[in-house]
Every structure is written in structure tokens, then in C-alpha cells.
Amino acid sequence: MIKFTDEQSMLLETAADFCRNHGPIEKVRASLDADDIDRGLWQEMSDLGWLGINVPEEYGGLGLDISSIVPVVESMGRYLLGSPYVSSVLVAECLASCGSDSQRSEWLPKIVAGTIGTFALTEEDGSWVLDDIEAVGTVSDQTLHLTGTKMFVTDADVADLIIASVKIDGAVRLVLIERNQIPPGNLSREVVIDQTRRSFRLNLDGIEISASQVLAGSDLKAIELNSMLMLCAEMSGGLTGVLQVIVEYLNTRKAFNRLIGSYQSLKHPSADIVLSLEAAKSHLYYAATLVSDGDDNAETAIRMAKAQASEAFAFAGDRAVQFHGGFGFTFECDAQLFLRRALWCQYQHGDENYHCRLLEPLLLDQAV
Amino acid sequence: MTEKELVEFRAEVAAWFRDNAPDDPGFLLPETFMEVGTDEQFEFLRDWQHKVYEAGYLGMAWPKEYGGGGRPQILQDIATQEMAKARVPFMTNTIGLNWAGPLILKMGREEDKKRYIKNILSAEDIWCQGFSEPDAGSDLGNSQCRAVRDGDEYVLNGSKIWTSLGTYARHMILLARTSTEGSNKYAGLSYFLAPMNVPGIDPKPIQKLTGEYGFCQTYFDNARIPADCLMGQEGEGWNIAMVTLTFERGATGGQAGGISSMELTVNDVVELARRVKRNGKPAIEDPDVRRQLVNFLIESKSNRLMGVRSTIPALASEWPTAVMMSGKLRASELNRRLSRFALSMLGANAARFVSDEATDGGKWQRGYFNAFSATIGGGTSQIQKNIIGERVLGLPKD
Numbered sequence: 141m142i143k144f145t146d147e148q149s150m151l152l153e154t155a156a157d158f159c160r161n162h163g164p165i166e167k168v169r170a171s172l173d174a175d176d177i178d179r180g181l182w183q184e185m186s187d188l189g190w191l192g193i194n195v196p197e198e199y200g201g202l203g204l205d206i207s208s209i210v211p212v213v214e215s216m217g218r219y220l221l222g223s224p225y226v227s228s229v230l231v232a233e234c235l236a237s238c239g240s241d242s243q244r245s246e247w248l249p250k251i252v253a254g255t256i257g258t259f260a261l262t263e264e265d266g267s268w269v270l271d272d273i274e275a276v277g278t279v280s281d282q283t284l285h286l287t288g289t290k291m292f293v294t295d296a297d298v299a300d301l302i303i304a305s306v307k308i309d310g311a312v313r314l315v316l317i318e319r320n321q322i323p324p325g326n327l328s329r330e331v332v333i334d335q336t337r338r339s340f341r342l343n344l345d346g347i348e349i350s351a352s353q354v355l356a357g358s359d360l361k362a363i364e365l366n367s368m369l370m371l372c373a374e375m376s377g378g379l380t381g382v383l384q385v386i387v388e389y390l391n392t393r394k395a396f397n398r399l400i401g402s403y404q405s406l407k408h409p410s411a412d413i414v415l416s417l418e419a420a421k422s423h424l425y426y427a428a429t430l431v432s433d434g435d436d437n438a439e440t441a442i443r444m445a446k447a448q449a450s451e452a453f454a455f456a457g458d459r460a461v462q463f464h465g466g467f468g469f470t471f472e473c474d475a476q477l478f479l480r481r482a483l484w485c486q487y488q489h490g491d492e493n494y495h496c497r498l499l500e501p502l503l504l505d506q507a508v
Numbered sequence: 509m510t511e512k513e514l515v516e517f518r519a520e521v522a523a524w525f526r527d528n529a530p531d532d533p534g535f536l537l538p539e540t541f542m543e544v545g546t547d548e549q550f551e552f553l554r555d556w557q558h559k560v561y562e563a564g565y566l567g568m569a570w571p572k573e574y575g576g577g578g579r580p581q582i583l584q585d586i587a588t589q590e591m592a593k594a595r596v597p598f599m600t601n602t603i604g605l606n607w608a609g610p611l612i613l614k615m616g617r618e619e620d621k622k623r624y625i626k627n628i629l630s631a632e633d634i635w636c637q638g639f640s641e642p643d644a645g646s647d648l649g650n651s652q653c654r655a656v657r658d659g660d661e662y663v664l665n666g667s668k669i670w671t672s673l674g675t676y677a678r679h680m681i682l683l684a685r686t687s688t689e690g691s692n693k694y695a696g697l698s699y700f701l702a703p704m705n706v707p708g709i710d711p712k713p714i715q716k717l718t719g720e721y722g723f724c725q726t727y728f729d730n731a732r733i734p735a736d737c738l739m740g741q742e743g744e745g746w747n748i749a750m751v752t753l754t755f756e757r758g759a760t761g762g763q764a765g766g767i768s769s770m771e772l773t774v775n776d777v778v779e780l781a782r783r784v785k786r787n788g789k790p791a792i793e794d795p796d797v798r799r800q801l802v803n804f805l806i807e808s809k810s811n812r813l814m815g816v817r818s819t820i821p822a823l824a825s826e827w828p829t830a831v832m833m834s835g836k837l838r839a840s841e842l843n844r845r846l847s848r849f850a851l852s853m854l855g856a857n858a859a860r861f862v863s864d865e866a867t868d869g870g871k872w873q874r875g876y877f878n879a880f881s882a883t884i885g886g887g888t889s890q891i892q893k894n895i896i897g898e899r900v901l902g903l904p905k906d
């Protein structure tokens with residue numbers, strides 16, 4: 141039911157080593173709210189070929205499916221690494237399935253080589269329903285005039301291409317915006333809870349692109365599910381990281397002459413957390429298997445994984461703060477870094493309540 | 509074995525259980541091996557185990573020379589899965605099959621293996637477990653029941669409690685104190701493969717919360733057992749008991765296989781939700797019920813998937829023993845909460861108990877009460893969480 145090839149095992153090992161070496165927490169702290177992405181890290185990731193894993197071979201990639209990225213993203217999540225990696229591979233994935241031949245041959249080889257891509261989907265009301273949007277594209281001659289505002293556009297300032305959702309003639313379509321088509325002043329940095337993320341607000345007003353920049357397909361559901369799978373991978377890694385922070389403190393801090401880990405009110409929730417991690421990791425690789433197989437149940441598996449991990453990681457982050465006492469309340473304590481990451485992941489592409497609601501018909505209203 | 513052979517084997521077992529599933533006996537069967545309370549229940553279940561063994565679907569991977577099948581473990585795993593799927597009654601000699609048996613195979617003497625293993629499989633000899641005492645349950649190391657060497661016998665005095673199958677058992681795995689000296693409470697404990705049918709051993713049934721019977725208090729009054737019942741050396745009892753518990757909790761393999769309870773699955777509860785009404789409408793249409801069912805479906809899927817993932821070493825987490833060490837805790841707690849939730853769908857009828865008027869004869873209420881057998885027996889859930897905290901995460905002891 142869960143498949144994991146030798147090839148994937150090797151990638152997992154490499155990724156785990158790589159991220160461990162790049163992930164000392166001081167380095168993560170140095171990157172908080174940074175003005176630029178870590179260029180060295182980005183170069184190394186692209187040198188390793190990670191940006192082409194899911195890109196078809198004819199465009200210079202490895203031609204594997206998107207689920208092959210999971211071990212890399214899980215390892216990055218383990219050490220809280222931030223980078224435009226996930227958005228770039230997802231943009232490549234989207235172009236490969238929804239783009240025209242010329243869009244594919246123009247952009248996919250570039251992404252493999254390190255060109256950064258990102259998405260502009262969410263709008264001001266924060267809705268998770270991706271076709272629930274107001275942004276509009278109006279065609280006149282061969283030009284598309286965009287209006288509206290997009291939020292949570294990660295790494296938009298360094299992205300060479302942004303895929304945005306807009307309504308054209310009433311239908312939601314995806315358009316490809318190039319960096320030089322965005323007037324300066326249309327991008328502004330957002331203050332977001334996870335400071336390892338570099339998030340922007342993108343004002344579409346005044347942006348004009350060629351009508352040929354509309355993607356042929358507009359499979360928002362694929363974008364949603366792929367994004368969720370990546371978030372689940374980050375959360376599985378993050379849960380591991382935060383639990384290590386908890387265990388380490390419980391094994392060193394003393395109160396009343398005892399190590400605090402000997403108190404069951406800390407020990408038992410920690411046991412719950414390790415089991416929730418085991419569950420998250422299991423759902424993750426099961427969902428990845430179904431995606432890879434093109435199985436119809438992939439949607440159910442991904443929503444289950446997202447619901448379970450969102451709740452579990454946020455709980456672990458919350459407990460991590462509490463279990464550090466006064467130190468837990470400080471910026472210096474690493475617990476907050478994980479709690480912030482957990483909340484970001486929980487509220488991107490739907491929290492547990494949202495997905496459980498969507499799972500009800502999928503799980504309960506069909507013949508057993 | 510090839511994939512094809514395994515598929516064929518699965519089909520063969522499934523067909524066998526379909527064709528041979530016993531008819532409804534006309535009386536209420538127990539739900540786990542810890543609840544066998546009447547002679548008719550016991551005889552029915554013993555005969556059924558015997559039949560399954562004769563068909564070759566129990567102890568398949570145990571050595572042939574002692575009565576096992578000498579075949580690959582994977583076949584037994586498949587047979588056990590199909591047994592569960594077929595919803596046939598459980599194997600009543602669970603203590604023999606899944607903890608005393610593997611223990612004897614691992615640590616017993618050659619003559620013990622020859623003497624005990626086959627009869628465990630065939631249900632000829634039922635085994636019980638004499639670990640807990642009135643004042644030593646979670647704190648098992650505090651056991652006080654005495655075994656004093658006298659010539660080539662040991663003389664037993666004291667009592668054990670919560671002895672499942674105590675009145676039906678021919679043998680007991682017994683933890684008793686041979687010495688009160690020693691550096692700590694564990695040092696004086698010894699382990700016996702003790703006969704039950706000797707003068708001075710008296711199992712007295714105790715009524716369960718459901719009103720039925722199933723376990724005993726076992727009294728020892730100058731009971732004499734042969735000295736060669738001692739397993740290992742005097743003073744090794746604690747270590748052997750710990751090995752026993754790893755078999756009992758499924759934390760290591762080597763068991764004979766077979767199911768030891770009638771499993772309640774989340775799909776049974778979904779099915780109940782479709783056919784019962786809550787305030788005039790099918791329960792499955794109630795928003796609260798729907799939400800909770802989805803949560804249970806996710807949790808139950810988590811448990812299944814953990815088992816699957818744990819067979820792929822590359823996907824182990826940074827705490828690789830967590831899945832194995834938590835099986836009993838996860839399954840028993842889910843089962844308890846699921847049964848309790850099932851009651852909530854019955855409206856005012858949730859307040860009935862076993863009777864004709866109750867939904868499904870009161871199966872849900874009885875099931876909920878019986879669910880505590882596994883959250884308490886074999887080490888309580890609280891103790892299991894300690895174990896996960898300490899042995900999986902490496903946290904300090906209480």
C-alpha cells in the first residue's frame with residue numbers, strides 16, 4: 141500500500157544529510173525576515189538537480205512524478221529551511237500539465253537550472269477555495285489587463301515567473317506573469333507568522349501581459365492537492381524537529397530536583413506527539429504513493445494527511461512552548477520557530493476543520 | 509514465495525473460513541479471550557480453535573517438530589488477517605498462543621517445547637497468566653506471592669488476581685517470589701510454568717462490570733509444584749516476565765498468530781450510523797456524528813498505515829521503535845473511544861443494556877464496557893505512555 145523505491149531511499153538519504161548540514165538553527169535564525177533568499181543554498185539545491193526531479197526528461201529533468209519531491213521537502217521541514225524550492229517545483233509541475241508547448245520549452249529548462257517560480261492565488265478574504273477569486277483579466281487586442289490583489293505570494297521579489305489566477309470572461313484561468321512585467325511598487329512585503337517565509341502582496345492593477353501568457357489548462361485542484369502534499373511533507377519534518385526540541389529540554393531542565401521529563405504531565409503528551417508524528421509520516425507516504433499511482437483516492441488521502449498533520453504539528457508547537465516554561469515565552473527559544481511554522485502550514489490550503497468537512501462526503505456518502 | 513503464491517494462499521484461507529465459520533451458537537459469545545465466562549462459551553471456542561489448528565492456519569510458522577507448520581511467517585500473517593476479515597470467533601488460548609508459547613520457544617528447554625507447544629496450538633492445554641496481585645498490578649515488581657523450595661518441589665502461598673481463563677487453564681505462567689533478599693524488589697522474583705490441577709490452587713471467578721465472568725482470583729494454599737517448573741534460574745523472573753510482556757504487547761514477533769478478540773472496526777460504526785436514527789433522522793446525517801466519524805476514520809487509517817510503513821526501514825522516523833511499542837495503546841484506546849461514541853448515536857436507547865429491546869441486543873453497551881479489558885489488561889494505557897516516553901523517546905523515569 142505504501143511504495144518507496146530504492147531511488148527514493150537514496151534521495152531521502154542525500155536530502156536528510158544535506159538539510160542537516162545546512163540547517164543549524166543559528167543559520168535559520170539568521171535568515172529570518174531576510175531581504176534575499178539564501179543564494180548559496182539555492183545554488184547547491186539546483187546543482188544537486190533537485191529542481192528538475194519532476195520535470196520531464198525532454199526539458200532536462202529527471203521525469204519523476206511530483207511525489208518524488210516529498211523526501212526532499214520533508215527533510216527541509218525537519219530543519220526549518222526556507223527557500224523558493226516548493227513553489228518552484230510546483231510551478232514546474234503546473235506548467236508541465238497546463239502550459240502550452242512553447243511555455244514548457246521556454247520555462248521548464250530554466251527552472252531546472254535555478255529560475256524561481258511562485259504562485260499568486262490567495263486573495264484578501266483569505267479563502268481556501270481557489271476559484272473563489274475576484275482578480276480579473278480583460279483582453280483587448282492581444283493584451284491582457286490585470287486587476288485585483290493577491291496575497292501570500294512567497295518570494296515574489298526574486299521570482300522570475302509568477303502563476304496567478306484571474307477571471308477571464310467569468311472563468312478562472314491561470315496566467316504566467318514575468319518579473320519584468322511587474323511595475324516596481326506593485327509588490328509589498330507582508331508580515332507573516334512564519335518568519336522563514338518571505339511573503340508578498342501583489343497588486344495586479346496596471347499589469348499588462350500578452351494574451352499568449354494565459355495557460356491552456358487551469359487545473360486548480362491539482363495545484364491545491366500538490367501544494368497540500370508538500371505542506372504535509374514539511375509538517376512531518378517539522379513535527380520531528382519540534383519533538384527533538386521538546387525531548388532535549390525534558391532531558392536537561394530540572395524542577396524540584398527532578399528532570400522535568402520525569403513528570404507525566406509532560407511525558408505523556410510527548411508520547412502522544414511521537415505517535416501523531418508516526419501517523420503524519422504514514423499518511424504522507426501513503427498519499428505520495430497514491431499520487432504516484434494516479435489513484436482516484438489520492439484526494440481523500442491528501443486531505444486526510446493535511447487534516448491530521450495540521451492538528452498534530454500545531455499541537456506539538458503549542459506544547460513545545462509550554463514545556464519550556466518562561467524560556468518558552470522568549471524569542472530566543474526555538475519552540476516558537478516551530479510553532480510559527482506549524483501555524484503557517486496549518487492555515488495554508490485549509491486547516492483540519494476545512495478538510496474534515498470536505499472529507500465527509502468523500503468518506504461517508506458512498507457505498508461501503 | 510512469489511506474489512502469486514501469496515495471493516492464491518490468501519484466497520484459499522478466505523474460502524476456508526467462509527466455508528467453515530461456525531454457526532451462531534445461540535448464546536452470547538465473549539468478545540475477547542479475557543471474557544470467557546461460561547462452560548458452553550469455553551467449549552465452543554476451544555473446539556473452534558482446535559478446528560482452525562487442524563486446518564493448518566495456526567502456528568504456521570512455528571517449528572514442525574513441536575507441532576507447528578514450519579512455514580514462512582508471511583503465511584500466518586495472511587491467515588490471521590483473513591481470520592479477522594471473516595469475523596469468525598477468536599482463538600481462546602491466546603495466552604498460550606501469543607505469550608507463553610513464543611516464550612517457551614525462545615527460552616524454554618527442549619523438553620518444555622516438546623511437552624507444551626502442540627497442546628497450546630490444539631487448545632488441548634489452556635494457559636493462564638499469574639502476574640498481577642491484589643497489591644501489585646502496574647507495579648508488578650512488587651509481587652509478593654511466595655514460592656519456597658522444598659526438596660524437588662516449590663511450595664506456593666499467596667494469591668494472583670485478574671487471572672483470565674483461570675478456571676479453564678491447565679497451566680499458568682507464574683511470577684512468584686523465591687527470595688525477599690536481594691538488592692531490589694525485582695531480584696527475588698522467579699518464573700514458573702506451573703500446573704493448575706494440583707491441590708491447593710484454587711481459582712475463584714470474579715464478576716466483571718458487564719455482570720458476566722471471565723477472570724479469577726487464584727489462591728495458593730501450600731500448593732506443591734515440581735521444582736522443574738522453574739524457568740531459567742531463581743531470580744531471573746523479572747527478566748523473563750519482561751520478555752513475556754513484549755510478546756503480549758506485540759512489540760516483538762514470534763507469536764502463533766490468530767485473532768484474540770472480535771475486532772470492532774470504524775466501518776461497523778459507520779454502518780450503525782446508517783441504520784440508527786438520532787432525533788428522527790439517520791444518524792449519518794447528523795453534522796456532529798459526521799464530523800466525529802471522519803475523525804475516527806482518519807485515526808483508524810493512521811493505525812493501519814503505521815503498520816504498513818513500519819515494514820519499510822527507509823521510512824522509519826527518528827524514533828524507530830515508536831510504532832511497534834504503541835500498537836496495544838493505539839488499538840485499545842481507539843476501540844474504547846469508538847465504542848463509547850457508538851452509544852452516542854442511539855439517542856435515549858443508549859441507556860439500555862444487554863436485552864432484546866436494545867439495539868443489536870446491547871452489543872454496543874457491552875462492547876464499550878469490555879473495551880476496558882485492553883486499556884487496563886496487559887499494562888494500562890497510562891503505563892504504556894510511560895513506556896513510550898521512557899523507552900522510545902528516552903525520557904527519565906517518573
Ligand SMILES: Cc1cc2nc3c(=O)[nH]c(=O)nc-3n(C[C@H](O)[C@H](O)[C@H](O)COP(=O)(O)OP(=O)(O)OC[C@H]3O[C@@H](n4cnc5c(N)ncnc54)[C@H](O)[C@@H]3O)c2cc1C
Nearest residue numbers: 542637639640645646670671672881884885886887888890
Ligand atoms: C480484563 C482483564 C484481564 C486481565 N487478565 C490478567 C491475567 O490474565 N493475568 C494477570 O496477571 N493480570 C491480568 N490483568 C491485570 C492487569 O494486568 C492489571 O489490572 C493492570 O496491570 C493494572 O494493575 P492494577 O489493576 O493493579 O491497577 P493499578 O496499578 O492499581 O492502577 C490503578 C490506576 O493507576 C494508574 N497508575 C498506576 N501506576 C501508575 C503510574 N506509574 N503512572 C501513572 N498511572 C499509574 C493505572 O493506569 C490505573 O489507572 C487483567 C486485567 C483486566 C482488566
